[in-house]
Amino acid sequence: xxxxxxxxxxxxxLPRPSCPCAACATARGPWARAATALLIDDxxxxxxxxxxxxxxxxxxxxxxxxxxxxxxxxxxxxxxELPPALPPAGRVPDxxxxxxxxxxxxxxxxxxxxxxxxxxxxxxxxxxxYLPPGAAPAGLDGRAERPYDLVVGDVVGRPxxxxxxxxxxxxxxxxxxxxxxxxxxxxxGAALERLLAAAGARAVPDGTTLVxxxxxxxxxxxxxxxxxxxxxxxxxxxxxRRLETFPQVVYVATGGRREGDxxxxxxxxLHRERRPGAWRTEETCEVAELLGAEGPPLLVDxxxxxxxxxxxxxxxxxDVRWREGGEEALRARAxxxxxxxxxxxxxxxxxxxxxxxxxxxxxxxxxxxxDELGRLNAAVAAECEEVLLVVAGQAVVLRG
Numbered sequence: 350x351x352x353x354x355x356x357x358x359x360x361x362x363l364p365r366p367s368c369p370c371a372a373c374a375t376a377r378g379p380w381a382r383a384a385t386a387l388l389i390d391d392x393x394x395x396x397x398x399x400x401x402x403x404x405x406x407x408x409x410x411x412x413x414x415x416x417x418x419x420x421x422x423x424x425x426x427x428x429x430e431l432p433p434a435l436p437p438a439g440r441v442p443d444x445x446x447x448x449x450x451x452x453x454x455x456x457x458x459x460x461x462x463x464x465x466x467x468x469x470x471x472x473x474x475x476x477x478x479y480l481p482p483g484a485a486p487a488g489l490d491g492r493a494e495r496p497y498d499l500v501v502g503d504v505v506g507r508p509x510x511x512x513x514x515x516x517x518x519x520x521x522x523x524x525x526x527x528x529x530x531x532x533x534x535x536x537x538g539a540a541l542e543r544l545l546a547a548a549g550a551r552a553v554p555d556g557t558t559l560v561x562x563x564x565x566x567x568x569x570x571x572x573x574x575x576x577x578x579x580x581x582x583x584x585x586x587x588x589x590r591r592l593e594t595f596p597q598v599v600y601v602a603t604g605g606r607r608e609g610d611x612x613x614x615x616x617x618x619l620h621r622e623r624r625p626g627a628w629r630t631e632e633t634c635e636v637a638e639l640l641g642a643e644g645p646p647l648l649v650d651x652x653x654x655x656x657x658x659x660x661x662x663x664x665x666x667x668d669v670r671w672r673e674g675g676e677e678a679l680r681a682r683a684x685x686x687x688x689x690x691x692x693x694x695x696x697x698x699x700x701x702x703x704x705x706x707x708x709x710x711x712x713x714x715x716x717x718x719x720d721e722l723g724r725l726n727a728a729v730a731a732e733c734e735e736v737l738l739v740v741a742g743q744a745v746v747l748r749g
Contacts, residue, residue, distance in 0.1 A: 350389065350390055350453075350469075350471035350473065350475040350477070350560070350561040350562060351389070351390050351391075351558060351559070351560055351561070352387060352388070352389055352477065352499065352501075352558065352559045352560075352561055353387070353388040353389075353405070353408050353410055353556070353557070353558045353559075354385070354386075354387060354501075354527070354529065354553060354555060354556070354557050354558075354559075355383065355386040355387070355388055355398070355401055355404040355405055355408065355555065355556070356382060356383030356384045356385050356386050356398055356404060356529075356555050357382045357383075357385055357527075357528075357529045357530075357531055357552065357553065357554070357555055357557075358381075358382030358383055358384055358385060358529075358530070358531050358532070358555075359382075359384065359385075359482060359530050359531060359532035359533075360384050360385075360422070360424070360482060360530075361384070361532075362381075362382060362383050362384050363376045363380075363381060363382040363531055363532060363533060364376040364377075364381065364533065365532075365533060368533060370533055372533035372534070372535070372536075372537060373533050375537050375538075376533070376537070379554050380537060380538065381555075382531055382555055383398060383399075383400060383404060383555055384396070384398040384399070385398070385482070385529040385530050386398045386401055386404070387479055387501065388405060388408075388410060388412070388415075389453065389469060389477075390451060390453070390471070391410055391411065391412075391414045391415065392414060392415060392416050392417070392449060392451040392453065393415065393416070393417050393419070393449060393451070393453055393455070393469065394412065394415045394417070394418045394419070394435070395419050395421060395467060395469075395479050396419075396420060396421055396422075397418050397420065397424075397431075397435075397438045401432065402432045404555065404556065407556055408556040408557075408558065409558075412432060412434070412435060413434055415435055415436070416436065416449055416450055416451060417436060417447070417449050417455075418435055418436055418437070418438040418439070419438070419439060419440060419441060419447075419455065419465075419467060420438050420439065420440050420465075421440075421464050421465050421466065421467065421479065421480075421481035422463060422464035422465075422481035422482060422484070423463055423464070440457070440465055441455060441456075441457035441465065441467070442457060443457050443458070443459040443465065444456075444457060444459065445457055451472075452471070452472035453469055453470065453471060453472065454469070454470040455467055455468070455469050455470075456468040456470075458478065458480075458486055459486070459487045459488060460480070460481060460484035460485065460486065460487055461484060461485050461486070461487040462481075462483050462484040462485075463484075464481030464482070464483075464484045465481065466478060466479060466480045466481060466484065466486060466502075467479050468497075471561070471562075473562070474562075475498050475499075475561045475562035476497050476498055476499075476561075477497060477498060477499040477500070477501065477561050478497045478499070478500045478501070478502070478514075478519070479501045479502070480500070480501065480502030480503060480507075480510060481503075481530075482503050482506065482530035483503055483506055483507060483530070484503070484507065484510070485507050485509055485510030485513055486510065486513060486514065486519075489513050489514070489516070489517040489519070492517060492518045493514075493517050493518045493519040495518075495521075496518060496519055496520055496521030496523065496524045497514075497519055497520065497524055498523075498524065498525065498561050498562045499524065499525045499526075499527065499559065499561045500514060500519075500520055500524055500525070500526045500527070501526075501527045501529055502526075502527075502528070502529065502530070503528070503529065503530040504526060504528035504545060504548060504550045504594065505528060505530075505531060505532075505534070505535045505541075505544070505545075506530065506532070506534070508548060508590075508593035508594045509593065509594075509625060511526060511548060511549075511550070511594035512593065512594050512595055512596045512625070512627070513596065515594070515595065515596050516596030516597070525559070526548070526549055526550035526551070527550065527551065527552070527553060527559070528541075528545050528550050528551065528552045529552075531552060539746075540743075540744065543744070543746070544590060544591075546569075546570070547570060547571075547574075547590075547591040547592075548570075548591075548593070548594035549570050549594070550594070570696065571733075571734035571735040571749060572693070572694075572695075572696050572697070572734060573690060573693070573696075573697055573699075573732060573733040573734055573735070574588075574591060574697070574698045574699070574733055574734070574735045574736070574737065574749075575698075575699050575701065575726070575729055575730050575733045575735070575736045575737070576588045576591075576698060576699070576700050576701070576737045576739060576744075577700075577701045577702065577703050577726060577730075577736070577737070577738055577739070578702070578703060578738060578739035578740060579702065579703050579706075579707075579740070580702070582739045582740055582741065582742065583739050583741075583742035583743075584700055584702075584737075584739040585650055585651075585700055586742075587737065587739050587744050588648055588650065588698045588699075588700045589624060589648065591698050592646050592648055592696075592698060593625065595645065595646050595696075596627060596645075597627060597628075597629070597645035597646075598625070598627075598628045598629070598645055598646050598647070598648055599628070599629050599630075599631055599639070599644065599645055599646070599647050599648070600624060600628050600629065600630045600631070600648050600650065601631050601633065601636060601639060601647055601648065601649040601650065602630055602631065602632045602633075602650060603633070603634050603636065603649065603650065603651060603652075603654040603655040603658065604632075604650075604651075604654040628648075634654075634655050634658040634659070636649055636655060636686060636689070637685050637686050637688075637689035638689075639695075640686075640689035640690060640692075640693040640695065640697065641689055641692070641693065642695075643694065643695070644695060645695070646695060646696040646697065646698070647695055647696070647697040647698070648697075648698050648700075649697065649698070649699045649700065650700040651699075651700040651701050651702060652699060652700070652701035652702075652722070652725060652726065652729065653701055653702040653704070653722055655686070656683075656718065656721060656722050656725055657718070659679055659682045659683070660679060660717075660718065660721070662678075662682070663675045663678035663679050663682070665678070665679045665717065665721075666714040666717070667714075668713060671717065679721065683721070683724070683725050683728065686725075686729070687725075687728045687729055687732060690729055690732045690733070691732045699729060699733070701722070701725075701726050701729070702722065703726075703738070704718075704719050704722055704723075705719055705720075705722075705723045730747075730748070733748070733749075734748070734749055735748060735749030736748040736749065737749075
């Protein structure tokens, strides 16, 4: 089964007409995207968009052989002129199956937002799933018979859609996931590629043709990632976005609770509210133990608070205790953590702070914490396939 993406952008396209934002200003050349539309085996057109005939021609195809046009979502704006020879556009009711004269079977998949998803099966048995913008499959309670060969959907806007499909077994290790409906809220260029690669997905330019069922180009998801940055830099959000498409994630909160500190409680509440509801939280500093166990991906937030707890345990803040065994006890605990990062079989994203680029702390204890966190960050970074520095909400790749 051959799939040509006539467009990969949001319904308004990218750049949006008359939008002055930075994302639209940079969406030029290969980064410009027409509204998403899929042409399957020159016989089935999913979503009719302005300029579809010319988009098909640029990709080396014709719409003259199309036997069915199906819409996935409400189309706002003025009515479009139907290109000559195309059949009228329609929608299949949820749950019903349409068999085309070409031999393709199309099943309408119910969504949790206005619109209809379509599962398309070829005469040779390949299967793809196409999801409308801003929607995820509804009612995925049971396990899928087998994973799809290809999933095309709104990965940036609805990462939980991929998480639901993974949980149901509809997206497997060999499923190719293509991000479409890309709008100006998606990061541009390499940042988008990095974000999607963390989800096991990718984006392609308009006009790309894919062979469904062919050995897919599935991005390698790094097992270990370290995200560092200053206060309020956006490092925690960057870390969380890297795991949004996974159905089960254990969020390891190393800060714990602080009685009588409303500002800390507000910080914790904000973090909890933006995390997916399916994630489980562990408030613990026994990170090495979790890394050594089997289970779903881990998000450890953060190593600086882990170090604070480790220094508390060995009383490393006091100069005398530091000289009389506290230093070695702390280094041993840090080595245990680094060894666990090296040996883990789980996917893990670790968050830490950069504290060595500012004012030199006024106390010996403060300087000790700064130095030990710098050593710990360097040791953990050496064991990670990818290391990111987040500055002003922008991630800079240091490794990977």
